Amino acid sequence: MSYCRQEGKDRIIFVTKEDHEAPSNAELIADDPNDPYEEQGLILPNGDINWNCPCLGGMASGPCGSQFKEAFSCFHYSKEEVKGSECIDHFRNMQECMQKFPELYPQEDEKENAPQKESDSASTAPLDNAASSPDTPTEGPEAS
Amino acid sequence: EVPAAEEVPASKPSSATFPSHVPYLLIGGGTASFAAARSIRARDPNAKVLIVTEEPDLPYMRPPLSKELWFSDDSSVTETLRFKQWNGKERSIYFQPPSFYIKAEELGSSENGGVAVLTGRKVVHMDVRGNKIKMDDGSEISYDKCLIATGGIPRNLQVIERAGEEVMKRTTLFRKIEDFKALDKVSRNVKSITIIGGGFLGSELACALGRKSSEFGLEVVQMFPEKGNMGKVLPEYLSNWTTERVKREGVKIISEALVKSVSFIDDELEITLKDGRVVKTDHIVSAVGLEPNVDLAKSAGLEVDSDFGGYRVNAELQARSNIWVAGDAACFYDIRLGRRRVEHHDHAVVSGRLAGENMTGTSKPYWHQSMFWSDLGPDVGYEAIGIVDSSLPTVGVFAKATAKDTPKAAAEQSGTGIRSESETEDTATSPVASTSPATVVEHKDDYGKGVIFYLRDKVVVGIVLWNVFNRMPVARKIIKDGEEHADLNEVAKLFNIHED
Numbered sequence: 001m002s003y004c005r006q007e008g009k010d011r012i013i014f015v016t017k018e019d020h021e022a023p024s025n026a027e028l029i030a031d032d033p034n035d036p037y038e039e040q041g042l043i044l045p046n047g048d049i050n051w052n053c054p055c056l057g058g059m060a061s062g063p064c065g066s067q068f069k070e071a072f073s074c075f076h077y078s079k080e081e082v083k084g085s086e087c088i089d090h091f092r093n094m095q096e097c098m099q100k101f102p103e104l105y106p107q108e109d110e111k112e113n114a115p116q117k118e119s120d121s122a123s124t125a126p127l128d129n130a131a132s133s134p135d136t137p138t139e140g141p142e143a144s
Numbered sequence: 145e146v147p148a149a150e151e152v153p154a155s156k157p158s159s160a161t162f163p164s165h166v167p168y169l170l171i172g173g174g175t176a177s178f179a180a181a182r183s184i185r186a187r188d189p190n191a192k193v194l195i196v197t198e199e200p201d202l203p204y205m206r207p208p209l210s211k212e213l214w215f216s217d218d219s220s221v222t223e224t225l226r227f228k229q230w231n232g233k234e235r236s237i238y239f240q241p242p243s244f245y246i247k248a249e250e251l252g253s254s255e256n257g258g259v260a261v262l263t264g265r266k267v268v269h270m271d272v273r274g275n276k277i278k279m280d281d282g283s284e285i286s287y288d289k290c291l292i293a294t295g296g297i298p299r300n301l302q303v304i305e306r307a308g309e310e311v312m313k314r315t316t317l318f319r320k321i322e323d324f325k326a327l328d329k330v331s332r333n334v335k336s337i338t339i340i341g342g343g344f345l346g347s348e349l350a351c352a353l354g355r356k357s358s359e360f361g362l363e364v365v366q367m368f369p370e371k372g373n374m375g376k377v378l379p380e381y382l383s384n385w386t387t388e389r390v391k392r393e394g395v396k397i398i399s400e401a402l403v404k405s406v407s408f409i410d411d412e413l414e415i416t417l418k419d420g421r422v423v424k425t426d427h428i429v430s431a432v433g434l435e436p437n438v439d440l441a442k443s444a445g446l447e448v449d450s451d452f453g454g455y456r457v458n459a460e461l462q463a464r465s466n467i468w469v470a471g472d473a474a475c476f477y478d479i480r481l482g483r484r485r486v487e488h489h490d491h492a493v494v495s496g497r498l499a500g501e502n503m504t505g506t507s508k509p510y511w512h513q514s515m516f517w518s519d520l521g522p523d524v525g526y527e528a529i530g531i532v533d534s535s536l537p538t539v540g541v542f543a544k545a546t547a548k549d550t551p552k553a554a555a556e557q558s559g560t561g562i563r564s565e566s567e568t569e570d571t572a573t574s575p576v577a578s579t580s581p582a583t584v585v586e587h588k589d590d591y592g593k594g595v596i597f598y599l600r601d602k603v604v605v606g607i608v609l610w611n612v613f614n615r616m617p618v619a620r621k622i623i624k625d626g627e628e629h630a631d632l633n634e635v636a637k638l639f640n641i642h643e644d
Contacts, residue, residue: 020637051186
């Protein structure tokens with residue numbers, strides 16, 4: 001049973017699991033998915049990519065940001081049967097750029113063989129998170 | 145356009161050349177500034193961003209300076225400034241390594257733009273009409289858009305400032321990397337440290353030092369005017385409960401303590417309280433608040449808020465045309481909660497990101513409510529959002545605690561590291577269900593886990609999630625709705641406080 005007491009202006013309620021079993025009757029206002037004020041996920045309501053999504057970490061803003069954006073945009077809008085097949089050059093540019101900054105963009109095999117040396121803000125970890133989100137492509141052409 | 149480069153040795157960054165004009169100028173090199181830089185670059189391809197900071201360091205995050213860095217097993221932590229999170233993942237306090245940034249002198253010519261940082265430079269004058277700033281060496285930089293993210297400097301007690309050289313040099317005002325390094329050194333070389341202040345910083349440092357106390361043979365004292373730790377944030381019953389936990393971390397608590405004077409006598413500091421008690425100690429950490437840095441207000445003709453301090457900005461964080469303010473120094477209009485100024489890490493990220501976005505042409509108001517958190521030892525952790533002021537009436541709904549309900553357990557389960565990351569950098573992953581049976585803690589008034597609502601005119605304006613984690617989106621939603629709820633126990637149900 002729940003137990004309740006008042007200490008001055010502060011009310012304290014202790015509840016058991018059973019007390020909270022029945023669904024809540026508290027009313028929440030329905031969210032507007034097109035609310036321009038709201039923080040957006042990776043994909044905006046109009047279908048564009050939200051480069052400012054925290055889930056991307058530093059990918060769109062770092063030294064290889066432009067290359068990343070070109071490659072990812074190309075993939076995102078690709079209508080080819082093999083999605084992103086026309087984007088190989090962009091992804092190659094991106095790879096070449098990233099190889100110049102191993103600190104920021106640890107390469108795949110380094111990640112597997114050695115403990116991750118650098119923080120995950122700029123590394124592929126944010127992309128891992130992006131991949132697990134339903135709005136993003138889970139496999140880019142570079143994963144083949 | 146780019147001034148003729150002088151031959152400068154690489155080790156003297158203060159002589160580095162820089163462009164005389166930048167499109168985006170960010171004054172201050174902390175969390176808000178870094179978040180803005182990232183936001184600008186994300187939205188404006190090839191943007192050229194220059195950060196000017198007084199500090200010698202590249203942008204870094206502050207929360208670990210009073211928490212994780214103290215718990216590190218690595219003896220070289222004061223050099224590496226890296227720490228291992230609960231889940232074993234290591235990271236640096238620096239947001240990005242040096243290779244992320246480009247050199248200031250390359251900013252003008254860089255095709256893809258970039259973020260450059262000028263360290264060790266103070267901006268001393270702002271000419272709003274001319275859209276330019278002047279630095280302490282006399283040089284000027286003009287801008288198209290400017291962000292002021294100058295944070296603040298720690299306050300000190302007047303009695304300490306008046307107490308003379310010998311007391312002042314044994315007093316730490318804690319905010320920066322150099323303060324962390326200095327305090328670490330002090331903690332290994334003295335017998336007693338006294339922390340003055342019972343808020344977030346004071347309590348976190350007390351707990352961090354308390355844990356070291358047996359290792360170093362160190363006495364850790366914490367004193368403050370309130371009745372308990374976090375007395376201005378948590379309702380009294382919870383503040384008292386927290387204080388007991390802080391004591392268990394090895395801290396000697398002196399509550400309801402008002403400092404009357406401090407002297408240096410017989411090679412020791414003597415703190416005399418107004419009620420006559422005397423505390424002898426070797427070193428003081430003064431954690432009594434932050435003074436927002438509004439040095440540029442006069443020259444720039446910017447408004448300073450008399451209630452909250454800081455530069456006064458609108459809901460879109462703009463002070464005047466082409467000038468935005470974010471982070472600790474911004475007194476902004478929160479369209480849901482009213483005008484306020486917030487001194488938390490996540491707010492610096494959220495406001496910095498928003499200001500950066502608006503600097504690239506949008507006009508979005510502050511809407512996504514930032515959160516904050518504190519861990520006081522392995523057993524007490526909470527996350528909070530909105531206006532969390534203990535002078536407001538509160539309603540707390542608690543469940544019986546189990547051994548699983550600790551910040552450590554939550555982080556291990558959810559696979560996230562420090563909470564600052566889960567809210568601002570990565571997307572939080574959902575917790576993995578634990579298969580071990582729960583041990584139930586039997587005490588009737590044990591505030592193991594729960595949710596506390598702070599009310600203003602019957603509307604929930606603040607929420608503390610007490611040892612329940614990964615529920616922030618629900619809390620944020622309730623604040624955003626701003627509705628009157630007849631029965632807060634029903635609202636509490638939305639948090640599933642009995643689950644993991």
